[in-house]
Amino acid sequence: RGEGMPEHVIAAGDRRLQELAAKLAAMQRAFAEERESLGSRCEELERREAEIRAREEGVEAEKQAQKVREEARKNYPQPKWLTHLEGTxxxxxxxxxxxxxxxxxxxxxxxxxxxxxxxxxxxxxxxxxxxxxxxxxxxxxxxxxxxxxxxxxxxxxxxxxxxxxxxxxxxxxxxxxxxxxxxxxxxxxxxxxxxxxxxxxxxxxxxxxxxxxxxxxxxxxxxxxxxxxxxxxxxxxxxxxxxxxxxxxxxxxxxxxxxFPCMKRQLDADAPSFVPTAPAWNCSWAMPVVFSATLQGMQGRWRDGYSANYLLQGNQVHVSLLQ
Ligand SMILES: Nc1nc2c(ncn2[C@@H]2O[C@H](COP(=O)(O)OP(=O)(O)OP(=O)(O)O)[C@@H](O)[C@H]2O)c(=O)[nH]1
Ligand SMILES: [Mg+2]
Incomplete structure (x- = not known):
């Protein structure tokens, strides 16, 4: 304390010191608070980071599982009940x-x-x-x-x-x-x-x-x-x-x-006469029984007495009238 200093100068110095001390204390408090909250924010960030990693891993695992499922879907095995595929x-x-x-x-x-x-x-x-x-x-x-x-x-x-x-x-x-x-x-x-x-x-x-x-x-x-x-x-x-x-x-x-594709094959329109066993028709199952025996027997190429040509294929007939 300055001997002989005027009283008002001393009082002003005290106030200034008090003010500075208060400011420092406030800064220290703020800093401590900030450090504390930063600490918890850090923890929060770490937790979130771990969560994201876990999710990423989950997505990757799901991707793999989906790939496996898709493969299984594409290459699924022949069902047990579906036997004797050879020759049928x-x-x-x-x-x-x-x-x-x-x-x-x-x-x-x-x-x-x-x-x-x-x-x-x-x-x-x-x-x-x-x-x-x-x-x-x-x-x-x-x-x-x-x-x-x-x-x-x-x-x-x-x-x-x-x-x-x-x-x-x-x-x-x-x-x-x-x-x-x-x-x-x-x-x-x-x-x-x-x-x-x-x-x-x-x-x-x-x-x-x-x-x-x-x-x-x-x-x-x-x-x-x-x-x-x-x-x-x-x-x-x-x-x-x-x-x-x-x-x-x-x-x-x-x-x-x-x-039944055999039924669709074109008959030979120039065959000399009715050809019931022409190669196009020799696949016996080509003619399902939904067609009557008569219709089955009539398959092929026919010509009538008036020179009309009949081409019977399945249940359809192509007629060409010749002069
Ligand atoms: N009017 C009409 N009725 C039909 C026709 N086809 C089927 N139905 C009728 O529809 C119903 C079902 O026929 P289903 O042949 O048993 O059907 P589904 O597809 O085999 O059925 P799920 O074996 O259960 O898969 C029956 O009552 C048949 O009579 C049709 O073309 N016309
Ligand atoms: Mg059924």
Missing amino acids: INIGVVGNSGVGKSLFINKLRKVRPQAHGWAPVGVNETTREPTMYPFPGQPEVRIWDLPGAGTEAVPSATYVQDMGLRYFDKVLILTAGRFTSMDVELRDELEQHKVPYYMVRTKVDIDVWNNKEDNGADQKTTIAQIREDLKSNHPVGTSYLVSSRDPESFDMPVLVTEL
Whole structure:
């Protein structure tokens, strides 16, 4: 303390010192607080970093698992029930439950209701196990009635593998009404494995009936409308409209000839006479029994007394009138 310093100078010095001490204490407090909060922030950052790492690892593990699942999906094994593929032609019929798969197969095989070999048909979920039906008289041609997709018994997620779709020679995808995402998924799967497939819309008799009731439309109009709708709203390519109630109408006859390619082969138009055993027709199962014995016997090229040429192929005949 300065001897002889005026009192007011001493007092001002004390105040200044107090002020500085207070400022320092405040800074120390702030620093301590900051350090404390930084410490907890550091911990928080570390925790978050660990969480992100764990998530990254989770994502990587999921990616791997997905890859494994995809591989399994692509290379799924032949199902145990699908045996004797050598020397047989296997046609699978798939689609959602209740679209009419079993009835369609019965009609394709011309089996009478409830007769021996009739595939059970019903208003409830009916087909629970893949069941094979040999073509009458052609046991090497096997049609498989597969359970409907999307039921509790047959979940959609594993349907493709469970049904062994890639092992079939041909697959028919049946739907009643619009094609669903499941149908499109099945179609993609078959395309991926290069299995020929056919998109079939069943129950068109009901569509025709409904549209007549609702809009007074005739059959021709309804069929044209359905075709137009399928073309513009369903990216599934060609589809066949069929009715198992009326198998001789709509696209069923064409579908049958498409299904059995031997029937499609061109006959030799210049053959000298009717050639029932021409090479194009020597594959005996080419002519399913949906065609009558008479129609089968008439296949080939004919000429009548007026020089008209008849070329019979499947259920179609090409007539050329010669002068
Ligand atoms: N009107 C009409 N009814 C049909 C047609 N196809 C099937 N049905 C009826 O639809 C119902 C179901 O037919 P199913 O053949 O049992 O169907 P599904 O696809 O085999 O069914 P799940 O075995 O359960 O998958 C039955 O009542 C059939 O009579 C059709 O083209 N027209
Ligand atoms: Mg069925």
